[in-house]
Every structure is written in structure tokens, then in C-alpha cells.
Amino acid sequence: MYTNRLPFIVFLLVVSVCWAQENDFIRGKVLDSNTGEPVVFATVRVMGKAKGVITNMDGSFRLPKEYMDATDSIEISSMGYESKEVSRALFADNIILELKLTPALLVLDEVIVKERKRRVLRGLTAREIVHKAIENLPLNVPRSSYSYVGYYRDYQLYNLDYLNLNEALIQIFDRGFEHSDYETTELGLFSYKRNSDFLIDTIGLKPYDYKSGHKTISDAFLDSYGGNELVILKIHDPIRNHDKNTFDFVNVFQSDFTRNHTFNREEDQILDGSYLYHISFSSSIKEWDVKGNLYITKDSFAIHGFEYAVFYNTKRINNGIDLLFETKLEYKRKEGKMYLSYHSMNNSFRLVKPPKLKLEQTILDFNRNQLVLEFTNDLEEESALRLANYDIRFNGQKLKFKAIVHIGNEVSLIPDVQNKRTRNLFRELIYSVNSDKIKSGDLIVDIKNVKDENGNVVNEPEYENRKQFREFFVQELQLGSTTIPRDDFFMDKGKPIFVDQPIKRPENFSDYWMNTPLKSIED
Structure with missing residues (x-):
């Protein structure tokens, strides 16, 4: 229920090949004879039986062959259309029989x-x-x-x-x-x-x-x-x-x-x-x-x-x-x-x-003293090389980087070791990783506006x-x-x-x- 959080919801015959064989059923599709559009929710009744079906959103229906073999015809009716009978002989296995209903005319005498x-x-x-x-x-x-x-x-x-x-x-x-x-x-x-x-x-x-x-x-x-x-x-x-x-x-x-x-x-x-x-x-x-x-x-x-x-x-x-x-x-x-x-x-x-582009893992490269970010997809060059798109913090303090290298799905951030605070922070980060003392939340990697080659933005959900x-x-x-x-x-x-x-x-x-x-x- 939607609650008050919102103050509020002539037949022409054509055949087409069936997409899949269903040996126990025959299929049909009911269409408007003028527009060719599906007639949705039309009633399809097996003559001589108390049972029938309603057409689907595409106008299609299916009926058991055993019912169809025991009857001469079916009847189709729908609001605003002329009701018609269709002979059983027109149906065949493994085809969809298209039936076009004629809109009813409002003709009244004087x-x-x-x-x-x-x-x-x-x-x-x-x-x-x-x-x-x-x-x-x-x-x-x-x-x-x-x-x-x-x-x-x-x-x-x-x-x-x-x-x-x-x-x-x-x-x-x-x-x-x-x-x-x-x-x-x-x-x-x-x-x-x-x-x-x-x-x-x-x-x-x-x-x-x-x-x-x-x-x-x-x-x-x-x-x-x-x-x-x-x-x-x-x-x-x-x-x-x-x-x-x-x-x-x-x-x-x-x-x-x-x-x-x-x-x-x-x-x-x-x-x-x-x-x-x-x-x-x-x-x-x-x-x-x-x-x-x-x-x-x-x-x-x-x-x-x-x-x-x-x-x-x-x-x-x-x-x-x-x-x-x-x-x-x-x-x-x-x-x-x-x-x-x-x-x-x-x-x-x-x-x-889930986002199509995500940061998959963060790697500390000891040999080159770089922070390597590995993404799920290959990145678009211009956004990947923009330093302003990366905000890296260790123990709450921001690391500054002087250069960036992009290859495929990887970005390597080179720290500005000429900056004393950054140099000390990076050394502390290396020590914490080496001594296995780093904890969840110590290193925060915040990335924005980075795109992959298909234009997907990092961490942006679909x-x-x-x-x-x-x-x-x-x-x-x-x-x-x-x-x-x-x-x-x-x-x-x-x-x-x-x-x-x-x-x-x-x-x-x-x-x-x-x-x-x-x-x-x-x-």
C-alpha cells in the first residue's frame, strides 16, 4: 500500500516463427487491426469450456493443445473491440498466430x-x-x-x-x-x-x-x-x-x-x-x-x-x-x-x-617509495593524472605528492619528500606497514572525479x-x-x-x- 508519506495507480491472420518449441501448448498474439499494437488483457476463452486466459503485455497467450484439440474455436473479447471467434484449424504447432481485433464502432440508430x-x-x-x-x-x-x-x-x-x-x-x-x-x-x-x-x-x-x-x-x-x-x-x-x-x-x-x-x-x-x-x-x-x-x-x-x-x-x-x-x-x-x-x-x-569503477587495492612500493593505487578498470588519462583528485591521509594528516604516473589501471603517487612533514609521515607509514602495526582507518584514501576509459566515475554507483x-x-x-x-x-x-x-x-x-x-x- 502507498501510505500517506505520499499524499497520493474483421480478423487478419499472420504467422511468425515461435522462439521456442512448447509441445504441449499453442500460442497466439492479439493485436489492434488499426495500429498493430498489442491488445493487453484481452480475454481468450476456449469454446465449450469454462476456462480461459488473459493476454499478456505483448498481446500473447498460450493454450493447452489438449483443450484446443477438443474444441472447434476460441473466442476473444476486449473492451472497445468486436468480439470474434477463431477456428481451431488456423492454429499450428511451433508458430505464433497473430490475430488482429477490430475496434468496435459506436453506431446507434436515431x-x-x-x-x-x-x-x-x-x-x-x-x-x-x-x-x-x-x-x-x-x-x-x-x-x-x-x-x-x-x-x-x-x-x-x-x-x-x-x-x-x-x-x-x-x-x-x-x-x-x-x-x-x-x-x-x-x-x-x-x-x-x-x-x-x-x-x-x-x-x-x-x-x-x-x-x-x-x-x-x-x-x-x-x-x-x-x-x-x-x-x-x-x-x-x-x-x-x-x-x-x-x-x-x-x-x-x-x-x-x-x-x-x-x-x-x-x-x-x-x-x-x-x-x-x-x-x-x-x-x-x-x-x-x-x-x-x-x-x-x-x-x-x-x-x-x-x-x-x-x-x-x-x-x-x-x-x-x-x-x-x-x-x-x-x-x-x-x-x-x-x-x-x-x-x-x-x-x-x-x-x-555497484560502481563499475572502484579502487581494488592500495600498494606501498618500498623499492620506489611510491603509493600505488590499483583500479578495477583501465583509467582515462586526463582525470587519472590530476593530483587534485587524490586525497591521501595517514593518521589524519594529508600526504603531499609531487608527481603521478599512470599506466593502464594503475596510478603511482610519488611523495614530495622535500616537504619535511610529508617525508616524516611517509617514513612513519613505511615503518607501520613493515612492523605490521598499521590499523584499519590509519590510512585513508579518498578519490574523486577519476574516470575509466568508458567514462565511469570512481565509486559512483549506477x-x-x-x-x-x-x-x-x-x-x-x-x-x-x-x-x-x-x-x-x-x-x-x-x-x-x-x-x-x-x-x-x-x-x-x-x-x-x-x-x-x-x-x-x-x-
């Missing part, structure tokens, strides 16, 4: 247009629509127990490449709207893996550290509530946690959201042939701008989609970062109630990496901006049972998902699969 105008004149402003959606939450979300099985993952994104990808199949048991999600919802782990096919960076895997500053979210603090990554993600769902302080500026959704934002009514959106209210909202406090969207059904004022992003405003871009935090979630109707379809959350963070993602995609909604089973396989929500958690696979475990993305968004 009677409907007049009716819409009358409705607007009667009053539903953007704020009133949002008020009604919040008021109707108890009617639109399930009050009784249910469960759903889904694919969870967390990863980092750097230069369009996925890093440190963790994946899991998880069943979530929810007691319903009137029960606390954090306190009463149970999580059952079917399987997990740290995907070694993707780059693993141990520095990026370290926890956030605000004391050393080695890994931080600039100007924000991510509170875990004592939970693991999935628990953190679930807390940032303001619909399920409507009466809890989720994140700024949403705060408590049912009481604070409409006070903290301004709203505008945009052109209606289409999903599966139905029209939805599209409400954009914004807020601006100090250095941050908030932008977002709500998609609300017209018949019952049920919230179908929620998008929320916090940006640095144009007056201040922090370390090259403009987007600080973003969350997107979608709900779908089933038997008259709205159930989660997917939830994606990401935040920018800064990683401090700063790397990345994005951290946590995502959950529902594969199957289960409404048959109204009670949560008593079992010992439930996850310890206070421990990491991937460390010493109980695992229990159901008999139909093969019905679920991990929708692993391609290694790069550009693949």
Missing part, C-alpha cells in the same frame, strides 16, 4: 440517440454515475462464498525484457463481500516455479530497503500489511476492499474516492455488444497527477473496469521516471454478480547497482529504473460450493509465495496452466 440525449438532459453526470456505482456495490458483488483458480505471477521489466519471473497456480476462497478480504480469504497453492528460462538478477530480487537506499520506490512506501506479494496485490483492489484504506488518493473507496477526484463522462465503451459508461477521473496534489478510468454497466451500475495511475507532473520527473504507480482490474458478470477477471499492478522503483509487476488472472470461477473447506494446505499469507509453502494439487490439476509470456515484449 431512436437510441434521442433516448441517450433525454437521459443526459435528465441528469446523470459523471459524478452521479460513480456515486450510483459505489452505492450499488452491495447489490453487484457476491455476498456468499465462492472460489476461483488463477494464474499468478510477479516479475520485473527492464528495457522491455522480463526479469525474475515467478509463477504460480493458486485457488482463492472468498467468503463474500461482507467479510474482510485480508482477514478471511484463504489461498491454496497448486504449484509454483521461479522461471529459470528468464533472466534472474539477484540484486533486483532483494527486498525494498529504505535505510540503505539500495532499492526504493521514490517518494512512496509499499506496505505489505505483513503479507506476501499476492496479498499486496489483493489489497490494491478497491472494489473488493471498498471499506478499507487501499491506496492514495483512493483511500477508502466507498467514502473518499468521489471527494478526492474530479470526473468526466467520456464516449461510451462497448464490450460483448453492450454499452458501458466510460468515466474518466483525475486529481492533482503537489508533484503528482492522478489519471484513471471507470467502466460501469448501464443496467445495474456495476463496476466492470477500474484503471488508476499516479504520475509525476511535468514540473518534476524523478530520475527519469514519470509513472510512479498503476493498477488495472476487470470484473465480469456471472449469474447476476460481478467477479474478478484479472488484476495487474505495477510500480516504478530505483535500483542502486542507478537503474525498473518496474515491478504483480498480476493475477482468473482461469476458472467456481460457484458450486458456498463453504470454504477446512484444510491445512492453505498458504501462510505472511510468508513469501515461493518459500516453504504447503502445496496441494487437485485431481483435475491438468485443467490449469501457466500463461507464461514471451521473454521480451518485442518477441
Whole structure:
């Protein structure tokens, strides 16, 4: 959670060669027919089955061959696009089938247009629509127990490449709207893996550290509530946690959201042939701008989609970062109630990496009466030969040098023995080293502005901006049972998902699969 430390987040068919053979799966990629851009978070459903997947950030998806071999087609749908069926016969092994969705057009006949105008004149402003959606939450979300099985993952994104990808199949048991999600919802782990096919960076895997500053979210603090990554993600769902302080500026959704934002009514959106209210909202406090969207059904004022992003405003871009935090979630109707379809959350963070140029060792050359500094890389000549860049002190007193020699990654400092104090200090240093009496801290070597041949400055750390993602995609909604089973396989929500958690696979475990993305968004 971001606390108040920040007052705040027609089909055209093309085929391409698959980057790796996956004998058990077929792959596809959903693109916008006009722009060619990926259609992110589109629903891909196997016809005749109650299961499906959500497209990845690159628009890709994968489906088990055994499911595809048992069906004639799949259905793809996404907000603002025409839903389409795609024949199973178009898919083949070891290729990625590119499917281009057509944007839906808002075409209304004259009677409907007049009716819409009358409705607007009667009053539903953007704020009133949002008020009604919040008021109707108890009617639109399930009050009784249910469960759903889904694919969870967390990863980092750097230069369009996925890093440190963790994946899991998880069943979530929810007691319903009137029960606390954090306190009463149970999580059952079917399987997990740290995907070694993707780059693993141990520095990026370290926890956030605000004391050393080695890994931080600039100007924000991510509170875990004592939970693991999935628990953190679930807390940032303001619909399920409507009466809890989720994140700024949403705060408590049912009481604070409409006070903290301004709203505008945009052109209606289409999903599966139905029209939805599209409400954009914004807020601006100090250095941050908030932008977002709500998609609300017209018949019952049920919230179908929620998008929320916090940006640095144009007056201040922090370390090259403009987007600080973003969350997107979608709900779908089933038997008259709205159930989660997917939830994606990401935040920018800064990683401090070790300097590329460092002083490796300091050597006292007795034969030449020189102090030799050995660096990790070959040095750039001009900065290496500047005496002002070296401050060498022994027992708190500064040594003076009259000359400097640079060869490769070494710098030899020649003391000014004509200076009596320096001559005596250097003799004392030699004696201390020879007699093994020198102690840590006696000799202080302070170097600044020295560069290597690639322009790296000595002891200057590297700063790397990345994005951290946590995502959950529902594969199957289960409404048959109204009670949560008593079992010992439930996850310890206070421990990491991937460390010493109980695992229990159901008999139909093969019905679920991990929708692993391609290694790069550009693949």
C-alpha cells in the first residue's frame, strides 16, 4: 500500500516463427487491426469450456493443445473491440498466430440517440454515475462464498525484457463481500516455479530497503500489511476492499474516492455488444497527477473496469521516471454478480547497482617509495593524472605528492619528500606497514572525479529504473460450493509465495496452466 508519506495507480491472420518449441501448448498474439499494437488483457476463452486466459503485455497467450484439440474455436473479447471467434484449424504447432481485433464502432440508430440525449438532459453526470456505482456495490458483488483458480505471477521489466519471473497456480476462497478480504480469504497453492528460462538478477530480487537506499520506490512506501506479494496485490483492489484504506488518493473507496477526484463522462465503451459508461477521473496534489478510468454497466451500475495511475507532473520527473504507480482490474458478470477477471499492478522503483569503477587495492612500493593505487578498470588519462583528485591521509594528516604516473589501471603517487612533514609521515607509514602495526582507518584514501576509459566515475554507483509487476488472472470461477473447506494446505499469507509453502494439487490439476509470456515484449 502507498501510505500517506505520499499524499497520493474483421480478423487478419499472420504467422511468425515461435522462439521456442512448447509441445504441449499453442500460442497466439492479439493485436489492434488499426495500429498493430498489442491488445493487453484481452480475454481468450476456449469454446465449450469454462476456462480461459488473459493476454499478456505483448498481446500473447498460450493454450493447452489438449483443450484446443477438443474444441472447434476460441473466442476473444476486449473492451472497445468486436468480439470474434477463431477456428481451431488456423492454429499450428511451433508458430505464433497473430490475430488482429477490430475496434468496435459506436453506431446507434436515431431512436437510441434521442433516448441517450433525454437521459443526459435528465441528469446523470459523471459524478452521479460513480456515486450510483459505489452505492450499488452491495447489490453487484457476491455476498456468499465462492472460489476461483488463477494464474499468478510477479516479475520485473527492464528495457522491455522480463526479469525474475515467478509463477504460480493458486485457488482463492472468498467468503463474500461482507467479510474482510485480508482477514478471511484463504489461498491454496497448486504449484509454483521461479522461471529459470528468464533472466534472474539477484540484486533486483532483494527486498525494498529504505535505510540503505539500495532499492526504493521514490517518494512512496509499499506496505505489505505483513503479507506476501499476492496479498499486496489483493489489497490494491478497491472494489473488493471498498471499506478499507487501499491506496492514495483512493483511500477508502466507498467514502473518499468521489471527494478526492474530479470526473468526466467520456464516449461510451462497448464490450460483448453492450454499452458501458466510460468515466474518466483525475486529481492533482503537489508533484503528482492522478489519471484513471471507470467502466460501469448501464443496467445495474456495476463496476466492470477500474484503471488508476499516479504520475509525476511535468514540473518534476524523478530520475527519469514519470509513472510512479498503476493498477488495472476487470470484473465480469456471472449469474447476476460481478467477479474478478484479472488484476495487474505495477510500480516504478530505483535500483542502486555497484560502481563499475572502484579502487581494488592500495600498494606501498618500498623499492620506489611510491603509493600505488590499483583500479578495477583501465583509467582515462586526463582525470587519472590530476593530483587534485587524490586525497591521501595517514593518521589524519594529508600526504603531499609531487608527481603521478599512470599506466593502464594503475596510478603511482610519488611523495614530495622535500616537504619535511610529508617525508616524516611517509617514513612513519613505511615503518607501520613493515612492523605490521598499521590499523584499519590509519590510512585513508579518498578519490574523486577519476574516470575509466568508458567514462565511469570512481565509486559512483549506477542507478537503474525498473518496474515491478504483480498480476493475477482468473482461469476458472467456481460457484458450486458456498463453504470454504477446512484444510491445512492453505498458504501462510505472511510468508513469501515461493518459500516453504504447503502445496496441494487437485485431481483435475491438468485443467490449469501457466500463461507464461514471451521473454521480451518485442518477441
